[in-house]
Amino acid sequence: MAPPFFNSAVAAGFGGNGSTVCLVFETAAAIVELAYVTVDEILKEMTGQLQTSTLACIQEMKGEMEAGFEMLSNQHTAIMANDDANTAEIMNRIEELRNELVELLNTPQGQRPDFPKK
DSSP: OOHHHHHHHHHHSSSOOHHHHHHHHHHHHHHHHHHHHHHHHHHHHHHHHHHHHHHHHHHHHHHHHHHHHHHHHHHHHHHHHHHHHHHHHHHHHHHHHHHHHHHHHHSSEEEOOTTTTO
C-alpha cells in the first residue's frame, strides 16, 4: 500500500503521467507567446507609422526639389538669354569699331573727318 502523501504528490504532478507539470509549462509558453505577438503587433504598427511619415517627408522633399530645379532652370534660361543679348550687342559694337578702324586706316592723314575726336 502506498503512503498517504503519495496520492497527493501524484495529484500535484510529482509522478504519474506528469500532465500537471506540462500544463504549467504550456501556460507559461502561451503567456510568453501572447506577449511576443502583442509586442510584434505594436512594433509592426510603429514601423508602419514610421514608414508612412518617412514617405510623406520624401514626397514633400521631392516637390521642393522639383520646384528648386525648375527655378534654377528658369534662372539659367534668363541668364543665357541675357548673355546672348550682351554677346550680340558686343559683337555689333566690335563690328562698328572695326569698320571705323578700317575707314581710318584707309583714309590718308589730314583727310580724316573729325579725327581725333575730343
